[in-house]
Amino acid sequence: AISTHINFWRIKMGFWGVGLYNNDFTCDVRDTYTQFLQKKYANNEACKKTITTFQECIGTDEEPLLWYALADSQWTLGRLTEDIKGKALHYLQAEYVLLPWAEETKEAIGWQKTLSKLLHKLSRPQPKEKIIEDPADFQFNPGNIGDVFAYQFHSKEAKKTNYYGKYILFQKIGTAENGYGYQCPHVVFFDELFDEIPCSTAISSL
DSSP, X not given: OOOOOEEEOOOOSOBOSSSTTSBHHHHXXXXXXXXXXXXXXXXXXXXXXXHHHTGGGTTSTTHHHHHHHHHHHHHHTTOOOHHHHHHHHHHHTSSSEEESSOTTSHHHHHHHHHHHHHHHHHTSOXXXXXXXXXXXXXXXXXXXXXXEEEEEOOSTTGGXXXXXXXXXXXXXXXXXXXXXXXXXXXXXXXXXXXXXXXXXXXXXXX
């Protein structure tokens, strides 16, 4: 079992919950690894490139998150290597738990439960290797410069806030490479929430 002795984590990235992927860093690790697989890299090569991408976190307080996210992502896809598993288990079985919250808070307790679940998961046989879908048909850079897009909050997390069902608007002002060879929109957001999508005349006056 994971020790309850807690070392406060001076965290640099944003956390919005106690789930493994309720922070910017682990989401980036998971997505980076998956995208390398989608680009047809072999598992070991995708893993090495992911580690290289986040090399700056090695030896810092953020390092355990790298191994947690990479091990969980590999296990889920049926590709967990003994090396990555060992690195994740090293921190999960350590005599302390790194936390982004102060001791004895409900968030700290929730994070400990998340790590306990991950420890149990990595101790089980992983599933068969899953097929990675080719994202070639996905349009990474839709629309033209100046186009305005609307997004509606509809997730389970949004239901816990006042944002559920509301819209935000963002405008494409250019393109930028995302680091994986894809050109993606460079956008700016309108600083306002909408109950419904405004007409083009109303948008032009914002």
